[in-house]
Amino acid sequence: MRVITFGTFDVFHIGHVNILERAKEMGNYLIVGVSSDALNISKKGRPPIYSQEDRLKIVESLHCVDEVFIEESLDLKGQYINTYEADILVMGDDWKGKFDQFSSICSVKYFPRTEGISTTEVISQVKDLA
Structure with a gap:
């Protein structure tokens, strides 16, 4: 089974690993x-801390x-699923329901986020230490 997921993966942390x-x-087989x-700027209104090459x-x-x-x-998710022949799309539950339209081409699963950790929280903590 081929699994696909998506993310920014900026300021990589244990939630990403999980x-x-x-x-x-x-x-x-996991495709990311x-x-x-x-895309990050359009989604979050700011550039990522690390470049796309570094995050990749x-x-x-x-x-x-x-x-x-x-x-x-984000509008190309269906195309990516087809191109990479994914059987399962996995996303964090903060996206719950937003990708259900792809259930006709693959199984769609939403996983709970790791409690107490997010990129926004890590950035905030680092700023507080500065």
């Missing part, structure tokens, strides 16, 4: 779309990840 490892457990810098390198270095690519647009 969702990627759980996604890999759903199948035998890493949001481009431009971080994610592809993980033992549970088999393939990575740059996600250019």
Whole structure:
């Protein structure tokens, strides 16, 4: 089974590891779309801390990840699922229901986020220490 997931993966933390490892457990091949810098700016209104090249390198270095690519647009999710022949789409439950339209081409699963950790929280903590 081929599993696909997407994310910015900025300021990489244990929550990212948890969702990627759980996604890999759903199948035998994990594909990860890493949001481009431009997509991150359009979603969050700010550039990521690390460049898309650095974030791509971080994610592809993980033992549970088999393939990575740059996600250019949220509107292309269906195309990405088809291109990478994914059987399962995994997303964090903060996106719950937003990708159900893809259930006709693959199984859609939403995983709970790791409690007490988020990129926004990490950035805030670092700012407080500065």
